[in-house]
Amino acid sequence: MTKADPAPRGTGVHRACARLALALAFGVAFPLAACAGPAQAPTQADAPARVEWSSLAATEQQVLAPLQRQWDQLPAQQQARLRNVVSRWQTATPLRRGFIEQRIARWATMDAGQRAEASARWKRFRSMSPEQQEGVRDAFRHFRELPPEQRAALRARYEAMSPGERAAFRAGADAQRRNEAWQGLLADASPEQRAALRAMWQSFTQPERRTLRQYARTLPAADRVALRTRLVGMSETQQHEYIATLPAPKP
DSSP states (O other), X not given: OOTTOOSOOSXXXXXXXXXXXXXXIIITTHHHHHHHSOOOOOOTTTOOOOOOGGGSOHHHHHHTGGGHHHHTTSOHHHHHHHHHHHHHHHHSOHHHHHHHHHHHHHHHXXXXXXXXXXXXXXXXXXXXXXXXHHHHHHHHHHHHTSOHHHHHHHHHHHHTSOHHXXXXXXXXXXXXXXXXXXXXXXXTXXXXXXXXXXXXXXXXXXXXXXXXXXXXXXXXXXXXXXXXXXXXXXXXXXXXXXXXXXXXXXX
């Protein structure tokens, strides 16, 4: 990839890279950074006490095993947040548990600078609008659905870029992600429907778009045509009300 090429072309590769750009820019690091990154200094009353590794419960030691050698040197707040991660691990699905374990293992290999960068990503994420945050979450969900080998290859490709190349890549990929989000509804649509569908899509929030997109993917072609016709015939209020009745997207 050259510096003049901000994002690769090609349907499948471009979609994967679009998800990679947002996921790596924010999503891959923020779930654990939110739990283990630095925070505001606590007051004397609510400051947590440091806990030695030998005092942790068996489940905590199991999940946090990659951090065993570092544990006793971690600040008390980071220890407390990591123990909260274990609490969420205990109620998570097997798939979600696997992702939590991977992030803990990745965090354990980071140096201080990398952890600071991860925490900065979390702060940038928190400063985004709710719709932008939902877009990042959606990108992360798609990225983690990729096969492990593809995730690793894309991650290596992204991390080899210079800061300028990353910025250009993210800008191009984000624009493509926004465009592709409604392309599924335009597939096989008549020219008369396209303008109405475009205006309808732009009026939807990110969560509404994700709900409609995932629902449309479950439908055969004939039913997607019927869905488009139905939506175009609705008022904007009816469209929003209808989407609210659709099944919630998978987390």
